[in-house]
Amino acid sequence: MNSQNRERLRGLSVHLILMTGVVISVFPFYWIVVMATNTSQDIYRYPPKLWFGDNLLTNIQHLFDKMDFFGSLVNTVIVAVCTTVLVLFFDSLAAFAFAKYDFPAKKFLFGVLLSMYILPTQLAIIPQYEIMVQLGWLGTLQALIVPAAANAFGIFWMRQYTTTSVPDELLDAARIEGAGFIRLYWHVVLPCVRPALAFLGIYTFIAAWNDYILPLVMLVNPDRLTLQVALAQLYAGHSTDYSMVMSGVLLSVIPLVLVFTFFARGFIADATKGALR
């Protein structure tokens, strides 16, 4: 009886500590909503307002006066969607070749792919900028999309999955029917690797959506920014009008977090798998 109580107390304190962690994790989202729905005067007041207000629409109106929110949103969506589609296609195609074929120089090429993981993008960014100048792409969205259209991590991840979950028997059967490489890829491989594509897609989309340094360098035209760069500029110019800036933060962050929460369970399991491999 006594030890049972002690056990229960121990369990309770574990949950208490974990709940504190959860509160710290999600508190910023709550506070962003509080700031975005009140006036700046309310935020500056002491004691500050701790609950949601009803000023959100006014704040958003101010936001739209100060920045081209929809333009930036459209640019961000274009970059994230195009990057994701290209990465999914190129990475899974390359992964199929690496997983199910043996061709000359394969090991060498795959080794190159693995060892290049470690190169940080910052080492390449000055010449990348110059390349974009030469191509005439500086300030355009393809300056962000094209360099990100295929990556080593995705190929590695998809290859692991393709190797284990696309049955060779199925490939052989399709081959006897006369299917070539592309038809095998489209009709046999793609349906089998959908779960792995889902993880890679979400991962790529989030990374492209949140990317900051590359858009900051490449998007030199102030009329054509992604959300992250536009928000940072808005903050730099109007750092005291919290409620207005926070309504922009709210609009740019909350949709992504909600969508993520929806897919979260499978995604987190895959993310740890990818990390521990």
Added chain:
Amino acid sequence: MSSSPVAGPAPTGPTSGSDTVTTGQPAPDRSRRPERRGPRIRPVPAGARRGPRPRAARYWPQYLAISPYYLIFSVFMLFPVIFTVYLAFQRWDGVGDMQFVGFQQFRFLWDDPVFWLSVRNTLVIWVLSTVPMLCLALVLAVLVNSTKRLTAFYRVALFIPSITSLVAIAIFFGAIFSNNFGLINAILRALHLSAVPWMSNEWTIKLVIAALMTWQWTGYNAIIYLAGLQAIPSELHEAARMDGAGPVRIFFSITIPLLRPIILFTVVISTVTGLQSFTEPQVLFGSEAATNPNSGGPGQAGLTTLLYFYHQAFDNNDFGYGAAIVWAFFLLILLIVVINWRLVQRKERRP
């Protein structure tokens, strides 16, 4: 057969190529089987029609399939990285002619107090964030692992910060740590403590940036540790408990040693990402040019090396010096990773 990794005509001769592929397989790897049949069905008749061809050529669909990555990688990564080395020995503003200056950029770097200040800032912020981050993550992981209820909820809630936009979170931290109107100072005032000028003191600036990084990555590392903990067989803990070991003893004698490879992984990842902090100070302290004595915040306390690099390269258009900074910095990261690796490895050998 894979011992001749050079693309192009194989020395074995084109006609015998398909035979060596089938018979020369050292391991009965399942993944190789389709390849054995593929060439047999398609390219052989084609080869008969057009005469002998190099072996590599019949794999053109595979080479085509992997080519986008190598094309993009060569143009946007490999060439630029090599070109950055070249640039570090030039003086160039990006528009005019390059001028070879030898080691002058590196000599200037060596004597540049701002560069060393930025390195010190980066290291301090990295230590202030990584140490609490990884310790807290380990505690959280052990706690989640010790309970059966709500684990799915904890995992999602702890993971969310790591997918949140860094710009948004930097703006948020800027707001709550604001000197005059921030939530943190309001709380301090409610507790009858004096307000702290977070954004103007050399140490609190670093503390705020480190707190931001800790907030963002603690949960992610906890989830990674959790996966490692779940791989430890529970019999081990049972046996230790039977032998009379308390939870603390079990933690240090069983959990930590078995988790060491994963701890090593997280240490390396947080070193590489932690040393590359850029967005946090860039968003928090505006984008003043390098000539501004306050770039990176009052007293340049938040000027990290990457931010200094960005200013030199893209605000001052000093591409040669920027290239020297970023290469020196890359070597520094590599050195720190190797030192870390050695430290954790050596501890591993000790029982």
